[in-house]
Amino acid sequence: MDRPGFTASLVAGGVAGVSVDLILFPLDTIKTRLQSPQGFNKAGGFHGIYAGVPSAAIGSFPNAAAFFITYDYVKWFLRTDSSSHLMPVKHMLAASAGEVVACLIRVPSEVVKQRAQVSASSRTFQIFSNILYQEGIPGLYRGYKSTVLREIPFSLVQFPLWESLKALWSWRQDHVVESWQSAVCGAFAGGFAAVVTTPLDVAKTRIMLAKARSSTAGGNVLSALHGVWRTQGLPGLFAGVFPRMAAISLGGFIFLGAYDQTHSMLLELGRESP
Template identity: 75%
Template sequence: MCHLYGAGGTAGMSVDLILFPLDTIKTRLQSPQGFSKSGGFRGIYAGVPSTAVGSFPNAAAFFVTYETVKRLLRPASSPYLSPLTHMAAASLGEVVACLIRVPSEVIKQRAQVSPSSSTYQMLASTLRQEGVRGLYRGYKSTVLREIPFSLVQFPLWEFLKDLWSWKQSRPLDSWQSAVCGAFAGGFAAAVTTPLDVAKTRIMLAKVGSTTANGNVLLALSDVWRTNGITGLFAGIVPRMTAISLGGFIFLGAYDKVRSLLM
């Protein structure tokens, strides 16, 4: 189990820190304040301490859960049910990982759209105004974003790896696993962008507003009403770019580190 924790955590931290500027741009494009008022291209590393602290345990928690559930379900399932096994494992992995990810994400996103405030100031302000519950604002919307994302990404990643391995009649190299991860991640990012927009709006909403209550459908309808289809897919280019590159680094590094540690 330790090798899974190390592999997942190392891969996750590498991705989050390398691609942080793209994440900042995506968040500001989705912000209700608009890109320029949220900081534009200034201070694109605002909020990075929150990511640095939460990234390793978040990714490690996901992969420990993912691999454990896969191992428990696989003996009882036929090869034809393999995609369902991957979906169930990924979904449970996200539920567990979000317990760590959401507080980190809340502070990170608030710092990203207020680059003049430090991460510590955002944490103190959130705790003062909303208490610990404020750190988990958007938990439901994050899970509702991550589960569909994982239901697309991980079965597609596993399928592409199996297909490529079958075509060449040998196990994949780490770079080949990374290519499969890039394609799977980019596709999953594109189709789940509206859910990401809703999650961002909920986390950034003013205390006491209707959006802050965490209703995903209400947040989506508000975006649709004010910004239309372009609002629902705000930030899709940096999101797809970041997650495609992230899928390449994250899943490639995970396979590589796991093979070394095993």
């Protein structure tokens, strides 16, 4: 991938990530509290819905930038003809690689953010310090496997669907989709992917919020899912599905629309520069 493309992916991904995380933070807090072991009201209810926002703000840009740099690089590396039936496979592989890399930044930010969301009286830096003191660096990466196991299936659904919808829309109107059309495709793809991966999101939340050295804190996704099923049944596995679907649909609209708009603008500026 050439330097202008690399820079455009980095900046556009970062701008898109910050935009969506900060705009939709209250919905994410509500979703986390619905999924928490102590229940919505004890986790804070509607009080302090911006608790943990510093962690999200710090992690958003590098996390999203890392994803899109990797995603676009792998798409470039696996370049195939646009009419090839292997295109969805290329998008799946690129999205999966992007998630594995991005989660190295996302997980520590997510651990701190979610603990702040269910303990609104504690400051973000205090929570970060407590994790380092009690659990060390591994504590910041608790839930890495469960996050990757949530994000890869999510991306396997979202990104090929997003790319396919854009291609279909482009074919129907006989020209490349505009940024708002890409955003609409992103909203649909994100909302659908959010619903089908909610149980994995519940497992990830339980693992990140579990007490240190508890069985759930060990990070076994199947064990966490079984525990939720045993105590709360199917409603427990889909706790927070509506705010998650709403947040990710809106997030897909903002995130992928902002990415396409910023990416196109930066490439255009790059072409105009001497």
